[in-house]
Amino acid sequence: MPGLLRGVARTAIVSGTATAVSNRVSRRQQGRWAAQEPYQEAPPPRPTSSTEPPPAAPAPDMTDKIEQLKQLGELKAQGVLTETEFEEQKRRVLEA
Template sequence: MPGLIRGVARTAAVAGTATAVSNRVSRRQRGRWAAQQASEAPSPQPASSAQPPPASPAPDMTSKLEQLKQLGELKDQGVLSEAEFEEQKRRILGS
């Protein structure tokens, strides 16, 4: 019986550590993405300049594909759960 309790305690400690690390990585990644999105946000233009900037879909799509690739790697490593992966994927594709 003591061996069983020790095994359960060890499993709980490992699972708790993995959860804490996963949460920390997720928060750090969200912070990086928020900073990246904030730096990519267009600055307000004066009212006299009514022309929008020229569209460049290729770099934007490349950026999205790179983010999706990174998400997939994090999911494969077990850092992101399926729900977290789907939420982040929806945010990337929705923007």
């Protein structure tokens, strides 16, 4: 039993020391980075005029679906997916 307690105590000391060292290194790095790069504010938003067209609507998800279907087709051609698995995954992509 004393050997077990000694091992537990040693582990606690080692992990505590490692945590303290890690925290100190992190603080030191953060201080160095803060000294190297001054804080930069984000540029002010660009004013929009009424003559500019409204932003384009996001592209439909169809391009993503087509890409997923191509990947599924490749997996089926490689023999990774069976016909049944391919059909199930295709149905899920098209329903989403």
